[in-house]
Amino acid sequence: MKLPSLSQPERYRGLYIFDFGEWTAVGYTAEEIAILLDSEVYKGGKVYKIHRASPDGRLEIRGISGVRFNTECGLFFYRDAGDDARRDFEELNAIADDTPPPSRAFVQLADRGSQVDRGRYVTALIYPAEFDDDVCRWLIECGFVGGDTVEGGVSHVSNYYGEQKTLLDRRQLWSSSVPSRSADEVLATVRLAVQR
Secondary structure (H helix, E strand, O other): OOOOOOOOHHHHOOOEEEEOOOOEEEEEOHHHHHHHHHOOOOOOOEEEEEEEEOOOOOEEEEEEOHHHHHOEEEEEEEEOOHHHHHHHHHHHHHHHHHOOOOOOEEEEEEEOOOOOOOOOEEEEEEEEHHHHHHHHHHHHHHOOOOOOEEEEOHHHHHHHHHOOOEEEEEEEEOOOOOOOOOHHHHHHOOOOOEOO
16 A cells, blocks of 8 residues: 655544555545445445654554444443432533544433333443544543443443433534545545545
């Protein structure tokens, strides 16, 4: 894979490379990669995330499975007391207002009912699976410590969706990262080696 030379390579940390086979393009967001993978023409492309970028142009990249772009992951903070769960929900929202998460996400507060043994109330934070490491780092850096019990992962999202529960509150969280372009823009510029 031959990569183009980048002006200010450090700006590309956290963005993606898409290997189309015959050519490669650098500088996509996760949402833009999902657009490419959803298209019939480019669904077989290879994806790499830029983890580090040196001023001399060297990039540290990691291959990413395309499946992760269409999968949700989550963290679930369980509480026995509704007031404690409400505080978790409000603290997560306050953190997001102060320091936006690394990707779009949503947070929900739900009552799982009295039939559960423990953790009747849950604050659910659900986001694209590709951002799992980034979201966990964000929570650690922001000092969030919620829940009497905490679970996380892709399978827990499926379990949560299938559970009987009463939704008490919810909020969409938005990222402050690089804004994504529309599907039309992404597909019209695939031949540009440097996307940003």
